[in-house]
Amino acid sequence: MARFAPVLILIAAVIVLQLVLHFLGISFLLTQMTMSCYYGLPILGLCLLMGYAGQISIGHAAFFAIGGYINAVLTTTNLNVHDGIGHLLAMLHLTISGTDMYGTATVYLSPAIALLCAMVSAGLIAFAIGIPILRLKGHYLAMATLGFGIIVAKLIVGTKIFGGADGISGVPSFPIGPFAVSGESAHRIENYYIAWAVLIGALVLIINLINSRAGRALSAIHGDEQAAESIGIDTARYKLSVFVLSAVLAAVGGALLTHYNGSIGPSEASIAKSVRYVAIVAVGGMANVWGALITGLVLNFLSLRGFFGSYDEAFFGIIMILMIMFSPDGLFRRPDIGALRRWLKRP
Amino acid sequence: MKLLSVEHLTKAFGGLTAVNDVSFHVDAGMIKGIIGPNGAGKTTLFNLIAGAIRPDAGTVHFSGEPIHGLSQHRIASRRIARTFQNIKLFPHMTVLENVIAGRHTRTKATFIAGMLSLPHTMHEGAAAEAASREILDLLGIAPLAATEAGSLPFGRQRVVEFARALALDPTLLLLDEPAAGLNNHETDEIAALIRRIRAQGITVLIIEHDMSLIMEISDSILVLSSGQRIAEGPPAEIQRNRDVIDVYLGAADA
Amino acid sequence: MPPEQILQYLLSGITNGSIYAIAAIGFNIVYNTTGIINFAQGEFLMLGAMIAITFSKIMPLWLAIPLSIIITAGVGALVDIVFIRRMKKPTVLNMIIVTIGISILLKEAALHIWDEKVRSLRFFSGDETSSVNIGGAFISPQVFWVLGVCALIVSLLTLFFRYTALGRSMRATASDPDAARLCGISTKNMITLSFMLAAAIGAAAGAVVSPLTQTQYDCGTSFAVKGFTVAIIGGLGNSIGAVIGGILIGVLEAFSISFLPLAFKDVISIGILLILLFVKPSGLFGNKAASSLRKF
Numbered sequence: 060m061a062r063f064a065p066v067l068i069l070i071a072a073v074i075v076l077q078l079v080l081h082f083l084g085i086s087f088l089l090t091q092m093t094m095s096c097y098y099g100l101p102i103l104g105l106c107l108l109m110g111y112a113g114q115i116s117i118g119h120a121a122f123f124a125i126g127g128y129i130n131a132v133l134t135t136t137n138l139n140v141h142d143g144i145g146h147l148l149a150m151l152h153l154t155i156s157g158t159d160m161y162g163t164a165t166v167y168l169s170p171a172i173a174l175l176c177a178m179v180s181a182g183l184i185a186f187a188i189g190i191p192i193l194r195l196k197g198h199y200l201a202m203a204t205l206g207f208g209i210i211v212a213k214l215i216v217g218t219k220i221f222g223g224a225d226g227i228s229g230v231p232s233f234p235i236g237p238f239a240v241s242g243e244s245a246h247r248i249e250n251y252y253i254a255w256a257v258l259i260g261a262l263v264l265i266i267n268l269i270n271s272r273a274g275r276a277l278s279a280i281h282g283d284e285q286a287a288e289s290i291g292i293d294t295a296r297y298k299l300s301v302f303v304l305s306a307v308l309a310a311v312g313g314a315l316l317t318h319y320n321g322s323i324g325p326s327e328a329s330i331a332k333s334v335r336y337v338a339i340v341a342v343g344g345m346a347n348v349w350g351a352l353i354t355g356l357v358l359n360f361l362s363l364r365g366f367f368g369s370y371d372e373a374f375f376g377i378i379m380i381l382m383i384m385f386s387p388d389g390l391f392r393r394p395d396i397g398a399l400r401r402w403l404k405r406p
Numbered sequence: 407m408k409l410l411s412v413e414h415l416t417k418a419f420g421g422l423t424a425v426n427d428v429s430f431h432v433d434a435g436m437i438k439g440i441i442g443p444n445g446a447g448k449t450t451l452f453n454l455i456a457g458a459i460r461p462d463a464g465t466v467h468f469s470g471e472p473i474h475g476l477s478q479h480r481i482a483s484r485r486i487a488r489t490f491q492n493i494k495l496f497p498h499m500t501v502l503e504n505v506i507a508g509r510h511t512r513t514k515a516t517f518i519a520g521m522l523s524l525p526h527t528m529h530e531g532a533a534a535e536a537a538s539r540e541i542l543d544l545l546g547i548a549p550l551a552a553t554e555a556g557s558l559p560f561g562r563q564r565v566v567e568f569a570r571a572l573a574l575d576p577t578l579l580l581l582d583e584p585a586a587g588l589n590n591h592e593t594d595e596i597a598a599l600i601r602r603i604r605a606q607g608i609t610v611l612i613i614e615h616d617m618s619l620i621m622e623i624s625d626s627i628l629v630l631s632s633g634q635r636i637a638e639g640p641p642a643e644i645q646r647n648r649d650v651i652d653v654y655l656g657a658a659d660a
Numbered sequence: 661m662p663p664e665q666i667l668q669y670l671l672s673g674i675t676n677g678s679i680y681a682i683a684a685i686g687f688n689i690v691y692n693t694t695g696i697i698n699f700a701q702g703e704f705l706m707l708g709a710m711i712a713i714t715f716s717k718i719m720p721l722w723l724a725i726p727l728s729i730i731i732t733a734g735v736g737a738l739v740d741i742v743f744i745r746r747m748k749k750p751t752v753l754n755m756i757i758v759t760i761g762i763s764i765l766l767k768e769a770a771l772h773i774w775d776e777k778v779r780s781l782r783f784f785s786g787d788e789t790s791s792v793n794i795g796g797a798f799i800s801p802q803v804f805w806v807l808g809v810c811a812l813i814v815s816l817l818t819l820f821f822r823y824t825a826l827g828r829s830m831r832a833t834a835s836d837p838d839a840a841r842l843c844g845i846s847t848k849n850m851i852t853l854s855f856m857l858a859a860a861i862g863a864a865a866g867a868v869v870s871p872l873t874q875t876q877y878d879c880g881t882s883f884a885v886k887g888f889t890v891a892i893i894g895g896l897g898n899s900i901g902a903v904i905g906g907i908l909i910g911v912l913e914a915f916s917i918s919f920l921p922l923a924f925k926d927v928i929s930i931g932i933l934l935i936l937l938f939v940k941p942s943g944l945f946g947n948k949a950a951s952s953l954r955k956f
Contacts, residue, residue, distance in 0.1 A: 115753055117760065191938035197752040198697040202888055203937045206930040209885060213930075217923030264521045271520025271527055272513050272534075279507045282496030289456065289490075290574060291482035291511035300517045330881065334760055341757055369772070376764030380743060383757045387749040 062266055065349060066259060073255050077248065087244075088364075089251045093319060095359040096254035100312030102355040103261055103348065104305030105336050110346030111269070111277040112301040113284075114193060115201050117333050118208020119309055124215060124328030125184065126177040126310025127317040131227040132220060133173035134318075138166045148172075155231070170233035170240075170318055177314045178307050185306030186299065193298045205330065212328040226324030233318040240318045250319060257315060261308055265348055277301060281346070331372055335362075338379035344388055408467075409434040409609050410578060415454055415464035415474075424450040426633035427464070432578070437600065437610045439624035439641075441617070443653060447633040448613045449491060452580050455611075456488045457481040468578070483511045487576035489567045491583045491613075497556025501566050504555050505541055508573025509534040541569050545599065561592045568599060572608075579603065581612040585619050597623050621645065629653070661918070664796030669914040671794070675803045675872065677910020678810035679705075682865035683887025684894065684902035685817065686858035692834035692897050693847075693854040699759040700739060701862060702884030703766035706877065707732045708863025709870035710774055713781050721782060729863045735766070736859025740852045763880065770877040781870035788871070802871050809868040813861050814903060830854060834897075882926065889933035892941065 080086050101123045108114050134155075138148065148154050153172045168176075192203050215221045222228075232241030238249050268274050279287040280294050287294055317323040326332065339358055343351035358375075361367065367374045410432040417425045425447045432438045440448050453459045455466055457478040466474040473481055487508075496504050513534050515527040542548045547565050550558065555566055564584060571579055581600070585593045593616060600623055604610055614620045620627065621641040629637040629644060631653040637644055644650055683701060690698045708728050715724035739762055747754060783790070784805045791798040821827040832840040833850040841847050866875070866883070873879075890909055894901020909929050916928045 109753075113753075115756060117756075195937055195941065198756060199892075199937050199941050201756045202697070202885075202892075203934060206885065206933050206937075210927055210930050210934075213923065213927050217921060267523040268517070268521045271523070272510065272515040272531065273517045273520040275503065275507050276510060278499055278503070279496050279510075282498060283494045285458065285478070286490070286494035286496065287507075288458075288478035289482055289488050289494075290508050290570065291479045292507075293477075293479045297517075304517075331764075334764060337757065338761070370768070372764055373768035373772075376761045376768060380758055380761035380765070383749075383754045383761070384743065384747055387751075387754055 062270055063263070066263060066266070069262075070255075070259065073252075073259075077251060081248075086247060089247050090242075090244075091360050091363040092356075093247075093251050093254040094316060094363055095356045096258045097312045097316035097319065098359045099258050099352060099355050100261055101305070101309035102336055102339055102343075102351055103258075103265055104308035106340045106343065106345065106348055106351035107265060107268075107277075108301050108305045109337070109340050110344070110348075110351075111274070111281055112298050113281040114298060114302065115337070116204040116302075116305070117201055117330070117337055118204040118206070118211070119305070119336050120328050120330070120332035121208045121211035122181050122185065122306040122309035123313035123332070124211060124323070124325075125181050126313030127323040127327055128215060128221055128227065128313075129177040129180055129310075130170060130173045130314040131230045131317050131323050133168040133176060134170050134231055135167065135227060135229055138168065155234075167231065170231065170314075171235075174233075174311070174314050177310050181306045181310030182303050185303045189299045189302040193295065193302060205333075208328070208330055208333050212325060212330065215328050216325045221325075224325060226322060228322035230317050230321050230323070232321075233315065240315055242319050242321050254315070254319075257311070261311075262348070262352065269348065273297065273300070278346075334379070335375045338375040338382075342378050342382045407434045408432070409436075409469060410455070410611065411465075411467040412451075412455065413465045413467075415451070415466065416462050417450060417454055417459065418462055423633050425454060425461075428630065428633070428635050429464075430628045430635065430638055432609060432611055434609055435604065435607065436625045437604055437612065437623050439620040439627040440611065440613045440630060441615070441620055441627060441644075442630035442636070445632070446630040448630055449582060450633075451630070452488065452582055452611075452613060455481075456486065456580060482574060485511075485574060485577040486580065487571035487574040487578070488580035489564075489571050489582055489584060491586065493560070493563045493567050495555040495563055495566055495570070497554070499555055500552050501547065501555055501558070501569075502535070502538060502542065502551040504566055505538040505569045505573045506534050508570035509537060512537070512573075512575055538569075538573055541572050544572075544602075545569050560587055561589075564588065564592075564596070565599075572603070576608055578609045578611065581610060581614075583613055583615060585614060585616045593619055662796075667795050667797035668799070669918070670911060671797060671799050671803060673911030673914030674907055675806050675869075675910065676913065677890075677907040678807055678903070679865050679869045679873075679883070679906075680886045680890045680909055681903045681906025682810055682813055682861055683883050684891035684906060685814070685899045686862045687887055687891045688897050688899050688902060689817075689854050689858045689861075691891075693830055694744075694851050696744070696755045696759065697888070698739075698855070698858065699756065699884060700763035700766055700880075701858060701887060702880030702882070703763050703770075704732055704736060704859040704862030704880075705866030705869075705883045706770060706875060706880040707735060707766065707859075708866035709781060709875040709879075710770055710779070710877070711863070712867040713779050713870065713875065714774070716782055721784065725864070725867050728867055729860050732863035733856040733860040736855040736857075737852050739859075740855040744851070744855075745848065763884070767878055767880060774877060776877055778874045778876045779870075780874045781867055783871045784868075800872065802868075806868050806872070809864055813864060814899070817857075817861070817899070826853070885926075885933070886929050889929050889936075892933060892936055 077089065080088055101119055105116060105119050108116055138154065148168065153169050154166045155169050188207055192200065195203055216224055232239040235253065238253060239246060240250060240253055276287065276292045276297050279292055280297055284294055313327065339355045340351050343354035362371055408431045412431065413429045415425055415428045416423065428451065440451065442448055454461050457476050457480065461474055464474065465472060468484060468486065473484065496507065499507070513530045515530050519527050539548065542551055545565055545568060547562065547569065550562065555563065558566065584596050588596065597619055600610055600612070624641055626639060627641055627644045628635065629650050636649050636653055637647045683705060686701045686704065687697060690696060711731055712725050712728035715727055743758055743762055747758065783802050785801045790801055792801055821831055829845045830850050830853060832843065832845055833847045837847045886909065890902055890905040893905030893908065909932065913925055913928055916925055
């Protein structure tokens with residue numbers, strides 16, 4: 060299908076990039092690329108939410124953190140293997156056993172099951188707060204999402220099981236068949252491809268969504284909410300669905316990144332991170348999935364490589380301001396670029 | 407057969423009673439006009455029927471079923487379509503996309519089915535597009551299919567809104583001042599369009615200020631003033647009705 | 661709980677609450693003339709304190725603080741002139757994003773101009789160990805300064821808006837910008853003025869509370885969120901409501917320490933904000949129809 064042509068080009072680019080880096084001997088850059096992929100998931104979700112459903116969310120990092128922390132806690136909490144729930148789960152093969160450095164038997168929930176829990180939790184939380192929050196508009200909506208983000212951040216820092224300010228470390232790798240999501244440099248290349256596979260998978264689902272009846276309904280809602288209602292679109296339900304989807308995507312990103320990094324800290328839930336996601340979507344163009352994706356990959360990669368030094372936060376703040384002031388539809392939707400694209404497409 | 411039955415509908419905003427105990431009905435296949443001076447409560451009446459606002463009192467029945475208090479999208483799925491006084495198209499979508507959007511209630515692919523691009527969603531989408539193109543042909547705007555709706559001139563935008571409303575396959579069509587801002591030629595086109603729509607079996611309820619248009623196409627007219635029903639009947643009667651004339655021209659000095 | 665402790669919590673709550681109220685009033689001033697919520701309002705409080713702290717090292721307090729207020733007001737004016745006025749597409753969403761961006765810029769600028777260390781302004785009278793005994797409760801004399809400054813700000817603002825031509829022009833702009841323009845009022849300048857005013861009162865509040873709460877480059881966000889909560893409680897645009905709301909939140913927070921872990925103190929005000937937004941966004945004293953009529 061024509062709509063997936065860009066995806067094939069992306070896949071080709073991904074492979075070429077890896078090979079090029081390999082031959083240049085700078086494969087260590089793959090690490091930051093992999094991390095950027097996982098950050099791409101909340102960005103894609105936010106792009107849908109902001110661009111297609113027209114709902115701002117300046118607390119979205121909360122969902123990323125929820126996903127990450129749930130996986131971290133569930134895969135690092137030793138369940139009692141001899142009786143109770145630990146035993147039951149072990150019998151169902153939902154756990155992974157091993158021994159810790161003191162020689163005692165350990166049983167942790169398998170990361171795959173933990174991921175499922177993370178996704179379901181994020182989805183349920185998004186559903187629960189989405190219902191009241193999405194009735195709000197404008198500033199009220201923005202403040203409510205900000206408030207939600209802050210509450211989650213504070214709860215994470217203040218609750219012992221989440222490790223307080225130090226977060227949770229020692230998160231095991233995530234086995235997927237013969238591969239594993241893990242930060243070990245020996246598995247660097249395979250993790251690069253795993254991350255891209257996940258991101259491209261999400262991208263395919265989203266492209267499908269945009270081109271479907273639901274996607275058109277979302278576009279209509281974005282265009283004129285009352286008109287959308289008047290043609291039979293249940294705007295509340297669609298907005299909620301997008302909100303839940305974007306939350307689940309963020310949670311998946313958070314969970315996988317946590318396994319990749321082997322740890323997670325409260326900064327992943329910070330408002331600074333949430334704002335960063337918003338800035339990226341604003342620059343990439345709010346209803347422009349590809350724009351948001353590319354912008355996110357580039358900027359996150361640079362940020363992770365420390366390119367901006369201590370001006371990291373300031374940079375994202377500035378581009379957010381500049382973009383909204385001068386190019387409110389994003390970098391890729393500017394009339395001059397539109398004219399360029401049309402010129403390139405001419406028969 | 408009474409398609410739409412409005413009984414004692416009332417709505418007040420703060421101290422102002424916009425619609426005051428209004429009752430009327432619309433027979434199937436009829437073109438019913440609603441006229442009245444500005445502020446008479448006509449658009450509020452539409453909003454009440456279409457579910458945009460809740461009535462304080464009174465009932466609205468459609469094909470015998472109560473629809474008062476239902477939300478807008480529920481009412482739309484019952485095949486009641488409407489247009490807006492200040493055209494509400496989806497400006498960034500093309501004309502064709504606007505009309506396909508109107509097929510929403512005639513299709514049912516779910517959110518998840520859409521994400522997975524299940525085969526039945528593709529068939530449904532193709533059928534929706536075909537039906538939409540037919541409507542564009544019917545209204546003579548097929549050449550505009552790929553144009554961005556927001557860039558069209560006003561008169562064309564009105565027609566696109568019509569097309570989108572027709573895409574619902576409505577039984578009842580509520581038109582809110584379709585001729586507003588149109589010149590004589592465009593108004594005649596709208597009149598012809600409305601007659602063609604009625605010929606397809608769609609019942610039309612139309613608010614208008616353009617007297618010649620309303621008198622020409624309506625089978626029956628409801629006159630509102632200050633939220634109240636002043637008169638109801640065939641155009642010829644309404645034109646001779648003393649109260650109606652008073653309301654529009656002011657009572658003769660005693 | 662012994663009565664002295666109740667009194668202690670009460671006074672602590674009212675003290676913090678009045679600062680939240682000033683932050684809320686800052687929101688209201690800009691909101692009233694522009695329909696914008698300026699997310700950077702909290703940074704004005706932070707800057708007022710930071711600048712005053714720096715100046716107080718080379719000049720007496722009574723000079724340092726007014727200078728800080730003036731400079732912060734200048735920053736407020738710059739925010740409007742450089743950013744807000746130049747917006748190409750001033751929709752609500754875009755305004756939110758811009759003011760958040762500005763808040764980040766101000767925060768990061770503060771980080772680079774000063775550093776991440778916690779500082780505080782000198783106590784106006786006495787020092788950090790002085791305390792006054794009120795009915796068994798021991799409070800710092802700074803508390804009186806805070807309450808005094810806040811009361812002064814509220815009274816001056818009331819007088820300004822009611823009795824001065826400039827104040828009336830601002831109210832006109834807030835009420836109906838088009839009509840105001842027709843009367844010859846430069847709405848552009850009124851908007852800049854409202855930013856300056858909001859920044860000035862924010863700076864004053866930030867400076868006076870700094871000895872008690874300490875100041876850090878990122879303390880603005882907390883002020884902003886609490887200030888916004890209070891503004892919503894009192895009804896956006898309603899400053900008397902803001903004062904009452906501020907005291908309510910401040911006292912609630914103060915007493916929450918007795919049954920909630922300290923880390924969760926902020927969760928209370930945010931929780932209230934969320935509940936309020938869901939149930940009655942027009943606040944305790946706002947009018948629903950009036951608030952929905954606000955042109956964005």
